[in-house]
Amino acid sequence: MRSELSRLVGAEHVLEAPPGSPYNRDATGRRGVVGRADAVVLPGSAEEVAAVVAWCYANDVPIVPRGGGTGLTGGAVAIEGGVVCSLERLRRVRELEPALWRMLPEAGVSTRHVQRLARENGLFFAPDPGAAEQSQIGGNVATNAGGPHALKYGVTGAWVAGLEAVLAPGELVQLGGWARKDVAGYDLKSLLIGSEGTLGVITAVMLRLLPAPEAAMPLVVFLRTREEGVSAIEQVFAAGARPSVLDFLDGATLEIVAGGYPGEASQGEAGGAGGVPHEAGFALIVEVDGTLAEARAGRDALVELFAEVAVAIHEPADVEALWRWRDGINGVVTARRGMKVSQDVVFPLERLLEGLEGFERIAQDHDLRSCAWGHGGEGNVHATVLVDPAREEELEAAEAVGEGLFALVVELGGSVAGEHGIGWCKRGLLALQWEPRAVEAHEQIKRVFDPKDLLNPGKKLARYPAPSPARPN
Amino acid sequence: MRSELSRLVGAEHVLEAPPGSPYNRDATGRRGVVGRADAVVLPGSAEEVAAVVAWCYANDVPIVPRGGGTGLTGGAVAIEGGVVCSLERLRRVRELEPALWRMLPEAGVSTRHVQRLARENGLFFAPDPGAAEQSQIGGNVATNAGGPHALKYGVTGAWVAGLEAVLAPGELVQLGGWARKDVAGYDLKSLLIGSEGTLGVITAVMLRLLPAPEAAMPLVVFLRTREEGVSAIEQVFAAGARPSVLDFLDGATLEIVAGGYPGEASQGEAGGAGGVPHEAGFALIVEVDGTLAEARAGRDALVELFAEVAVAIHEPADVEALWRWRDGINGVVTARRGMKVSQDVVFPLERLLEGLEGFERIAQDHDLRSCAWGHGGEGNVHATVLVDPAREEELEAAEAVGEGLFALVVELGGSVAGEHGIGWCKRGLLALQWEPRAVEAHEQIKRVFDPKDLLNPGKKLARYPAPSPARPN
Numbered sequence: 001m002r003s004e005l006s007r008l009v010g011a012e013h014v015l016e017a018p019p020g021s022p023y024n025r026d027a028t029g030r031r032g033v034v035g036r037a038d039a040v041v042l043p044g045s046a047e048e049v050a051a052v053v054a055w056c057y058a059n060d061v062p063i064v065p066r067g068g069g070t071g072l073t074g075g076a077v078a079i080e081g082g083v084v085c086s087l088e089r090l091r092r093v094r095e096l097e098p099a100l101w102r103m104l105p106e107a108g109v110s111t112r113h114v115q116r117l118a119r120e121n122g123l124f125f126a127p128d129p130g131a132a133e134q135s136q137i138g139g140n141v142a143t144n145a146g147g148p149h150a151l152k153y154g155v156t157g158a159w160v161a162g163l164e165a166v167l168a169p170g171e172l173v174q175l176g177g178w179a180r181k182d183v184a185g186y187d188l189k190s191l192l193i194g195s196e197g198t199l200g201v202i203t204a205v206m207l208r209l210l211p212a213p214e215a216a217m218p219l220v221v222f223l224r225t226r227e228e229g230v231s232a233i234e235q236v237f238a239a240g241a242r243p244s245v246l247d248f249l250d251g252a253t254l255e256i257v258a259g260g261y262p263g264e265a266s267q268g269e270a271g272g273a274g275g276v277p278h279e280a281g282f283a284l285i286v287e288v289d290g291t292l293a294e295a296r297a298g299r300d301a302l303v304e305l306f307a308e309v310a311v312a313i314h315e316p317a318d319v320e321a322l323w324r325w326r327d328g329i330n331g332v333v334t335a336r337r338g339m340k341v342s343q344d345v346v347f348p349l350e351r352l353l354e355g356l357e358g359f360e361r362i363a364q365d366h367d368l369r370s371c372a373w374g375h376g377g378e379g380n381v382h383a384t385v386l387v388d389p390a391r392e393e394e395l396e397a398a399e400a401v402g403e404g405l406f407a408l409v410v411e412l413g414g415s416v417a418g419e420h421g422i423g424w425c426k427r428g429l430l431a432l433q434w435e436p437r438a439v440e441a442h443e444q445i446k447r448v449f450d451p452k453d454l455l456n457p458g459k460k461l462a463r464y465p466a467p468s469p470a471r472p473n
Numbered sequence: 474m475r476s477e478l479s480r481l482v483g484a485e486h487v488l489e490a491p492p493g494s495p496y497n498r499d500a501t502g503r504r505g506v507v508g509r510a511d512a513v514v515l516p517g518s519a520e521e522v523a524a525v526v527a528w529c530y531a532n533d534v535p536i537v538p539r540g541g542g543t544g545l546t547g548g549a550v551a552i553e554g555g556v557v558c559s560l561e562r563l564r565r566v567r568e569l570e571p572a573l574w575r576m577l578p579e580a581g582v583s584t585r586h587v588q589r590l591a592r593e594n595g596l597f598f599a600p601d602p603g604a605a606e607q608s609q610i611g612g613n614v615a616t617n618a619g620g621p622h623a624l625k626y627g628v629t630g631a632w633v634a635g636l637e638a639v640l641a642p643g644e645l646v647q648l649g650g651w652a653r654k655d656v657a658g659y660d661l662k663s664l665l666i667g668s669e670g671t672l673g674v675i676t677a678v679m680l681r682l683l684p685a686p687e688a689a690m691p692l693v694v695f696l697r698t699r700e701e702g703v704s705a706i707e708q709v710f711a712a713g714a715r716p717s718v719l720d721f722l723d724g725a726t727l728e729i730v731a732g733g734y735p736g737e738a739s740q741g742e743a744g745g746a747g748g749v750p751h752e753a754g755f756a757l758i759v760e761v762d763g764t765l766a767e768a769r770a771g772r773d774a775l776v777e778l779f780a781e782v783a784v785a786i787h788e789p790a791d792v793e794a795l796w797r798w799r800d801g802i803n804g805v806v807t808a809r810r811g812m813k814v815s816q817d818v819v820f821p822l823e824r825l826l827e828g829l830e831g832f833e834r835i836a837q838d839h840d841l842r843s844c845a846w847g848h849g850g851e852g853n854v855h856a857t858v859l860v861d862p863a864r865e866e867e868l869e870a871a872e873a874v875g876e877g878l879f880a881l882v883v884e885l886g887g888s889v890a891g892e893h894g895i896g897w898c899k900r901g902l903l904a905l906q907w908e909p910r911a912v913e914a915h916e917q918i919k920r921v922f923d924p925k926d927l928l929n930p931g932k933k934l935a936r937y938p939a940p941s942p943a944r945p946n
Binding site for chain 2: 097098099100101122143144146150155157158167171173174175177178179180181182183184185186187188190191193194195199210211234237238240241242290291293294297346347348349350375377378379380413414415416417418419420421422426429430433434435437438441442444445446448449460462
């Protein structure tokens with residue numbers, strides 16, 4: 001296999017993948033999410049990706065597309081073997097047209113580079129999933145990644161004008177394009193977005209950009225209780241405010257990460273750390289943006305809205321430090337007991353309180369400590385239990401908590417996956433959430449794009465175990 | 474057939490459809506776009522729609538879903554017979570939650586009613602296709618309709634959180650929902666949006682709304698030439714301005730509709746009509762919105778941007794009259810010679826000038842008078858030739874102009890359909906625009922959702938003639 005692949009991409013771009021290889025892991029950090037890739041191939045162009053897919057398809061070899069490896073559900077890990085196809089060498093920005101608000105990066109360009117290039121040209125690429133230095137735009141599109149600013153600006157897919165992708169059995173096609181409106185065909189572009197490599201391999205992305213907002217002003221709002229916190233989120237919408245970010249940390253999360261909190265401006269200037277108020281049992285990170293005048297007006301309106309109910313409202317001294325703190329929650333929570341199991345779920349906003357309370361109860365029933373944070377304005381919760389990785393019974397309890405949580409999510413009309421994808425860890429959950437006819441259509445579409453079940457097999461399955469591929473269509 | 478359908482929806486809701494019936498037409502006004510429906514059925518609920526689809530599917534009867542009948546490509550006309558399923562009795566707004574910015578109208582609710590209900594509750598439903606009184610939200614979603622405000626706010630699909638639809642062979646399913654993020658499954662919702670009744674019948678729509686902008690200020694900017702006009706459009710983006718509308722009328726259109734132009738404020742107050750300046754050979758309708766301060770600042774910036782190049786910049790005396798004038802272009806142009814043939818196409822913005830010039834040349838080559846207007850900020854052009862319906866050779870020339878135009882659009886990287894759909898009139902054009910593998914996927918998806926080819930057959934075909942449905946998948 002390696003010699004044949006070497007012919008396609010050059011011997012130096014076909015790697016072995018021993019068990020400890022980073023190519024056999026992602027950022028999930030859960031047992032069982034370890035790959036056993038037969039080879040790692042690093043094509044240098046979209047045409048080489050097509051050649052690799054064609055070879056795999058002709059030889060019945062599974063192909064697992066891989067971006068920056070920052071996924072949280074095992075989507076880019078070759079758990080059942082096959083070829084890992086890393087897009088990291090597709091790093092060219094093929095086009096950048098600031099006057100037309102658009103950019104065409106190849107799949108392997110890092111998210112941060114896309115954001116930075118946009119900024120340097122007075123523009124703005126809004127999606128901001130975690131780990132932006134490492135994660136790649138192709139992977140962001142393949143998982144339809146979110147992030148805090150998705151609240152106002154939408155998830156990654158909202159900014160994709162078109163895609164270049166390799167479809168089975170190895171053909172490079174363009175779906176969508178620079179035409180700013182297009183209803184000529186079915187929306188195949190949106191079908192590929194979020195398909196996690198199971199329908200095709202994305203090689204380049206035609207991105208829309210926006211003029212950069214002149215100013216963005218975050219506030220940290222501390223509240224006493226979860227009830228007051230969720231009610232405050234609802235009031236933001238009821239008041240017709242339109243923040244760019246509306247994230248939350250519940251009391252348990254706040255307790256774990258309080259030590260790193262960078263504090264507020266007034267105290268920061270006096271030299272001390274801001275400090276999380278003792279009475280705080282819930283926190284919101286709310287950002288408003290726009291022209292300087294708009295941002296100020298928005299901030300003032302929010303301060304007024306929260307004035308009565310908040311324990312404290314901080315304007316951060318160092319905005320970048322605030323976002324580093326926010327981005328670091330994952331790691332700090334993991335460190336508390338050596339491991340955490342987080343589930344990325346969504347509740348409809350009016351069921352968010354029920355969802356958070358229910359999750360805590362489920363964790364308690366399994367004797368696990370829980371905490372939750374996420375994108376409150378969208379009801380998008382990273383529901384987390386802390387476990388000791390050496391204690392088997394805790395790992396099992398964490399699985400059981402997940403099952404209880406998914407049942408609750410479905411009961412409340414939410415989604416089992418908000419922004420981290422289904423990947424391997426959540427395979428089969430869709431059947432809980434969708435009606436049988438829709439599940440069937442999902443599986444039929446997979447067969448249309450991947451009749452041999454070689455594109456990231458086992459990932460994003462609607463049902464688990466999957467029905468036999470031999471079943472008639 | 475009628476007695477069986479009567480059993481499902483009541484005899485009074487099954488109508489005959491003689492050749493002259495309005496149910497056998499839409500707003501296309503072109504020869505050949507006339508239906509011969511075997512029956513018109515008016516179900517009273519989503520469940521009844523499911524029953525009708527199930528009956529048709531069991532009895533091999535084609536089913537043509539129909540909204541307000543304002544389509545411009547014959548999409549809702551039963552040209553090859555079958556049952557027309559009009560959604561007009563599904564007029565309930567099942568849910569309206571102003572504090573959560575959302576509304577759940579059934580498919581038959583008029584677009585205007587959705588807009589009005591939103592406004593009455595301090596909210597805003599941005600999509601504004603023409604003929605809003607008559608057109609229905611289900612049809613808007615099925616065609617992914619646009620309108621002037623799509624520039625800033627996106628087309629109809631951008632506001633659809635979820636759909637209720639009947640899939641073959643007659644099952645009611647929900648795709649998407651109120652969860653504000655959801656990557657659990659492939660994006661089947663987006664596949665149904667814009668599918669023009671060929672993949673399923675939409676029965677209700679979960680709509681997202683926005684807080685209403687406090688103010689919206691239109692300007693009419695007159696320029697000397699097409700070159701200057703298109704250049705002005707480009708400069709708006711290059712300057713980082715973000716208007717809510719950026720429509721255009723070329724010189725030929727302006728000449729036809731100038732008589733009804735409602736004029737500008739200063740002159741209007743003095744009692745006279747505003748009048749289109751004699752030197753004007755191109756016009757832009759530019760609107761900015763936001764808070765009053767934002768709208769004013771945006772307007773001032775645009776006035777400054779256009780000051781040097783414009784012949785005149787008008788602030789309309791009567792904003793509603795301006796929009797009525799804009800919405801009436803279609804009718805006034807039709808009246809000029811008794812008939813027009815308009816093609817809704819899109820050019821990438823940087824090819825808009827080439828596109829407009831090329832279209833004029835193609836029309837001249839066929840001895841037809843042409844004009845063009847549309848949504849300039851998106852390169853979305855309603856490219857029109859004026860014909861005398863009694864002159865067969867002109868009707869034939871108009872068809873030939875269309876063919877030349879579509880070839881030009883594809884050559885310039887645009888789309889053969891921006892917001893009016895493919896329907897019947899444009900069947901087969903997709904194969905010009907998409908690569909063969911993508912065309913094949915389009916057809917495979919149709920077969921997944923409609924294995925018997927009974928859902929609006931012959932519409933939105935990727936190729937024409939279509940490959941035999943008996944061909945293996």
